[in-house]
Amino acid sequence: MSPGKPEMPAGDCATVRLILDRLGDKWSLYIVGTLEDGPLRFNEIRRRIEGVSQRMLTLNLRSLERDGLVTRTVYPTKPPSVEYELTALGRTLLEPVNGLITWVRKSQPAITQAQKKYDRLQQD
Amino acid sequence: MSPGKPEMPAGDCATVRLILDRLGDKWSLYIVGTLEDGPLRFNEIRRRIEGVSQRMLTLNLRSLERDGLVTRTVYPTKPPSVEYELTALGRTLLEPVNGLITWVRKSQPAITQAQKKYDRLQQD
Numbered sequence: 556m557s558p559g560k561p562e563m564p565a566g567d568c569a570t571v572r573l574i575l576d577r578l579g580d581k582w583s584l585y586i587v588g589t590l591e592d593g594p595l596r597f598n599e600i601r602r603r604i605e606g607v608s609q610r611m612l613t614l615n616l617r618s619l620e621r622d623g624l625v626t627r628t629v630y631p632t633k634p635p636s637v638e639y640e641l642t643a644l645g646r647t648l649l650e651p652v653n654g655l656i657t658w659v660r661k662s663q664p665a666i667t668q669a670q671k672k673y674d675r676l677q678q679d
Numbered sequence: 680m681s682p683g684k685p686e687m688p689a690g691d692c693a694t695v696r697l698i699l700d701r702l703g704d705k706w707s708l709y710i711v712g713t714l715e716d717g718p719l720r721f722n723e724i725r726r727r728i729e730g731v732s733q734r735m736l737t738l739n740l741r742s743l744e745r746d747g748l749v750t751r752t753v754y755p756t757k758p759p760s761v762e763y764e765l766t767a768l769g770r771t772l773l774e775p776v777n778g779l780i781t782w783v784r785k786s787q788p789a790i791t792q793a794q795k796k797y798d799r800l801q802q803d
Binding site: 570574578584622624647648652654655659666667668669 | 745
C-alpha cells in the first residue's frame with residue numbers, strides 16, 4: 556500500500572481516530588453543514604437539525620469548539636445571545652462533509668433497494 | 680436556505696440519517712478505504728484496520744453488504760475463502776470517504792493544538 560493512501564491515518568493514529576470517530580457522528584456532520592451559511596444561535600441550529608436533542612447539540616458544539624472548528628460568541632444583550640460560527644479551519648471541513656452528505660442523499664434510493672433485496676434473500 | 684443545501688437530507692430523512700449514521704462510523708469509513716485497491720479476505724481487512732475487533736468488522740461488513748456497497752464472495756477452496764469487494768455503488772463512496780479521512784489527517788495537528796488551547800483556558 557502506498558504511504559499516501561488515506562485508509563490508515565498517518566501520524567498520531569489514535570488521535571486521528573478520535574477526531575474521525577466524532578466528526579463521523581451524524582450530528583457533527585449536520586452542525587457543520589448547517590453553519591455553512593454563517594453564524595447561528597443555538598436554537599436556530601436546533602430548529603434546522605430535526606431530531607437533535609438539546610444535550611446532543613450542546614455536547615457536539617462544545618467538541619467542535621474545542622477542536623477549533625466552531626467559535627462560540629456571547630453578545631451582551633439582555634438576555635445574552637450566543638452565536639456559533641465556523642472558523643477558517645471549520646470551513647475547510649465543509650467540502651468533505653457536504654460531499655459525504657450529498658453522496659448519501661443521492662445514493663439512498665439505491666441503498667434502500669439493495670437492503671430490501673438483501674433482506675428478501677435472508678428470508679429464503 | 681436553498682433546497683439544494685445538503686445539511687438537511689431530502690427525501691426519506693430518517694433513512695438518510697440511518698445510512699449516514701452508520702457510514703459515519705469510523706470502521707465503515709476505514710473498511711471502504713481499505714477495499715479501494717481491490718478484493719480482500721476478512722483477515723486481510725482486519726490486519727489493515729488496526730484496532731478493529733472481529734465482531735465490529737463482521738457487523739460493519741454485513742451492513743455494507745446489505746447496503747449494496749460491498750460484495751461477499753465465497754470460493755470453494757479447502758478451507759473455503761471469503762473475499763470482500765466494493766461494488767460499483769461502493770466505489771462511488773470512495774471519493775467522499777477519502778476526502779473526509781484525508782481532511783482529518785491533514786487537520787489533526789491544528790485540531791490537537793486547538794484542543795490544548797481550549798483545555799488550558801478551561802483551567803484558568
